[in-house]
Amino acid sequence: MPSLNLLSKRQKYAVHLTSLDILQEVGVIVPYEEALKKLEEAGAEVDYKSQRVLIPQYLAEEAIQKTPHRFNVYHRDLKTKKTLGGNETHFSTVGFATNFFDVMSRSYRRVTVQDLANATKIADALENVELQMCMGSPMDVPHEIVDRYMWATAFENTSKPIINEAMRKEGALDSIEMASAIVGGLEELRKKPIMLLLISITSPLTYDRATLEAFMEACKLGIPVFVNSGPMAGATSPVTLAGTLALNMAEFISALVIRYLVNKNAPLIIGSWARAMDVREASAVLGGPEFALLHACVANLAHYYGIPSAGGGVLSDSKSLDAQMGYEKALTGVLPALAGLNLICGMGLIASENTMSLEGLVIDNEIVSMIKKIVNGFEITDETLAFDVIKNVGPKGSFIRERHTLEHFRKEIWIPKITNRAFPEVWVKSGAKDLWVKAKEEVEKTLKEHHVLPLSTDAKNKIINIIKRREKEVLK
Amino acid sequence: MSAENIIKRLKRSVLDYNTDEAVSAAKDAVKLGVDLLKVIEEGLAKGIREVGEKFANGEIFLPELVMAAETMKRALEILEPELRKEKRERKALGKVLLGTVAGDIHSIGKTIVASMLTANGFEVYDIGEDVPAEKFVEKVKELKPDVVGLSALLTTTLPEQRTVIEALKKEGLRDKVKVIIGGAPASMEWAEEIGADGYGADAAEAVEVVKRLLGYSK
Numbered sequence: 001m002p003s004l005n006l007l008s009k010r011q012k013y014a015v016h017l018t019s020l021d022i023l024q025e026v027g028v029i030v031p032y033e034e035a036l037k038k039l040e041e042a043g044a045e046v047d048y049k050s051q052r053v054l055i056p057q058y059l060a061e062e063a064i065q066k067t068p069h070r071f072n073v074y075h076r077d078l079k080t081k082k083t084l085g086g087n088e089t090h091f092s093t094v095g096f097a098t099n100f101f102d103v104m105s106r107s108y109r110r111v112t113v114q115d116l117a118n119a120t121k122i123a124d125a126l127e128n129v130e131l132q133m134c135m136g137s138p139m140d141v142p143h144e145i146v147d148r149y150m151w152a153t154a155f156e157n158t159s160k161p162i163i164n165e166a167m168r169k170e171g172a173l174d175s176i177e178m179a180s181a182i183v184g185g186l187e188e189l190r191k192k193p194i195m196l197l198l199i200s201i202t203s204p205l206t207y208d209r210a211t212l213e214a215f216m217e218a219c220k221l222g223i224p225v226f227v228n229s230g231p232m233a234g235a236t237s238p239v240t241l242a243g244t245l246a247l248n249m250a251e252f253i254s255a256l257v258i259r260y261l262v263n264k265n266a267p268l269i270i271g272s273w274a275r276a277m278d279v280r281e282a283s284a285v286l287g288g289p290e291f292a293l294l295h296a297c298v299a300n301l302a303h304y305y306g307i308p309s310a311g312g313g314v315l316s317d318s319k320s321l322d323a324q325m326g327y328e329k330a331l332t333g334v335l336p337a338l339a340g341l342n343l344i345c346g347m348g349l350i351a352s353e354n355t356m357s358l359e360g361l362v363i364d365n366e367i368v369s370m371i372k373k374i375v376n377g378f379e380i381t382d383e384t385l386a387f388d389v390i391k392n393v394g395p396k397g398s399f400i401r402e403r404h405t406l407e408h409f410r411k412e413i414w415i416p417k418i419t420n421r422a423f424p425e426v427w428v429k430s431g432a433k434d435l436w437v438k439a440k441e442e443v444e445k446t447l448k449e450h451h452v453l454p455l456s457t458d459a460k461n462k463i464i465n466i467i468k469r470r471e472k473e474v475l476k
Numbered sequence: 477m478s479a480e481n482i483i484k485r486l487k488r489s490v491l492d493y494n495t496d497e498a499v500s501a502a503k504d505a506v507k508l509g510v511d512l513l514k515v516i517e518e519g520l521a522k523g524i525r526e527v528g529e530k531f532a533n534g535e536i537f538l539p540e541l542v543m544a545a546e547t548m549k550r551a552l553e554i555l556e557p558e559l560r561k562e563k564r565e566r567k568a569l570g571k572v573l574l575g576t577v578a579g580d581i582h583s584i585g586k587t588i589v590a591s592m593l594t595a596n597g598f599e600v601y602d603i604g605e606d607v608p609a610e611k612f613v614e615k616v617k618e619l620k621p622d623v624v625g626l627s628a629l630l631t632t633t634l635p636e637q638r639t640v641i642e643a644l645k646k647e648g649l650r651d652k653v654k655v656i657i658g659g660a661p662a663s664m665e666w667a668e669e670i671g672a673d674g675y676g677a678d679a680a681e682a683v684e685v686v687k688r689l690l691g692y693s694k
Binding site: 403410415425 | 546
């Protein structure tokens with residue numbers, strides 16, 4: 001149960017009022033006629049020339065209230081489901097690295113389709129990856145249709161629900177066509193979606209046309225949308241975290257309004273990447289304390305609104321699998337998790353989401369396992385308070401042979417998979433290995449041994465045909 | 477009920493950590509007059525070896541290992557007196573006597589070493605905590621173990637390990653047993669200094685050391 005509240009009720013209300021003021025007095029840029037028309041009909045003040053839309057309070061409030069509190073996404077088997085929203089917290093990989101980190105040589109190179117396939121397969125095997133955002137944006141395929149290769153690679157190498165971007169309306173439709181081919185039709189996909197379409201708002205307060213096309217198409221068809229917005233404090237939003245939060249939420253509310261006007265049944269989850277700018281490097285900070293704080297607050301506000309929430313977490317700016325990676329990932333993961341963010345995305349990537357690391361992914365699985373244990377807490381009952389056991393063992397006794405120990409230890413005590421807790425001498429004798437060495441062993445074992453639920457030949461062929469069709473267009 | 481059935485029940489009881497069932501199967505074995513050595517070896521010993529393998533593979537954990545060893549011990553408490561009446565003895569890999577030295581009441585590490593040794597086929601006698609040197613001497617005379625293990629968790633009780641070794645020497649017993657030491661403040665250097673035969677940094681190492689000292693491995 002989420003219990004951590006960083007904002008009081010009065011503070012949430014203050015942020016909320018500011019978000020409403022931003023929408024009503026500053027507005028958003030919506031460069032898509034179809035959207036502008038719908039917004040104007042609903043009562044927004046639209047300037048067709050500048051494509052700027054001022055959204056009245058009542059419309060914003062109505063859209064917030066009418067957003068579905070939660071929805072389900074499915075594995076390809078159509079049996080396993082994950083609920084996004086309410087009191088659940090899930091973890092996902094994060095997206096779109098263009099680099100790959102080779103831990104042995106400590107070097108970086110461009111991501112390939114094969115890298116993405118390997119990472120996706122490993123994430124399929126890791127029990128704490130619950131959804132999969134496509135980790136890499138491969139550089140060895142035609143760039144114009146890279147999203148199609150990403151969807152295809154993801155569907156083939158995992159049965160877990162996929163989050164991915166799509167390019168324009170055609171990209172969205174292609175991805176939906178692929179998913180429909182897998183589940184047996186669009187109607188089935190609507191009932192049991194195995195995908196979320198990720199769209200991004202550009203801070204401050206700006207959509208681009210391609211995004212709006214994909215967004216509205218997905219809403220029309222009732223396919224879940226993941227709305228990403230990541231204002232950067234000091235650069236694309238006020239340097240104050242409060243102002244960044246208000247702006248971030250205003251952007252999300254504008255998306256809730258568009259969703260509401262397109263299809264009242266369409267599922268949507270907001271996904272915050274609100275962050276600070278590093279004031280030395282001018283880079284976006286994804287492993288900093290602001291990142292953790294902002295997403296815990298987004299979770300608090302989303303619960304206040306009763307809408308599903310996601311965001312970045314378990315992320316790091318480190319360029320290697322080092323101590324910096326460990327503390328940044330742990331802290332940006334645990335805080336939003338305690339605050340009840342419904343979906344935390346960050347596994348698999350390092351270097352500020354720029355770089356994929358297979359060993360890092362295995363380490364992330366361990367970090368998330370530890371976070372889950374912390375968030376789940378422990379039960380207090382007569383059985384767990386164990387007075388009778390304490391009485392029975394008595395002073396000077398030992399609990400190790402007690403049946404109570406045998407019966408409860410697996411639930412009470414977190415059992416790590418790769419964390420090293422050996423005595424120093426034993427560690428030295430066995431080669432004084434750092435964590436990544438153990439992680440690398442897991443990577444190799446998983447790639448060799450793990451079997452992904454196969455796609456049907458029919459679905460596979462349909463997906464290949466979609467890609468071939470687009471390749472012809474691009475390569476002519 | 478056949479001997480086969482008893483063997484199955486004893487093995488199952490160890491794998492299920494079911495002490496009640498182990499005791500009941502052991503009693504049935506005695507009542508039926510089956511070959512007790514056979515039921516120990518093919519039931520209990522096979523079961524505990526399987527548990528040891530599962531532990532080494534990371535499938536099960538200490539509380540399970542300890543409870544499996546405890547289950548075996550309960551059954552043996554019934555079977556061994558009967559064996560002695562028949563003037564027979566079970567064939568273990570070796571006999572190990574374990575105790576925590578005088579002034580030290582810590583038991584967990586020793587309990588774990590005892591369970592690991594049991595799971596690896598050794599016959600283990602755990603004589604408890606806060607054990608004075610004279611008691612070690614007396615028990616070595618009585619039980620004639622192949623190895624004596626001395627546990628100490630405190631820096632202040634560590635010197636007691638030397639005291640026990642000296643006492644064994646004085647009684648002319650030192651060359652009859654191998655002595656191993658363990659515990660957080662112990663070390664290989666300390667083992668050499670006080671003239672112990674071996675040292676294990678953790679329970680798995682303790683097993684390796686015992687195996688090596690008794691010639692089962694290099």
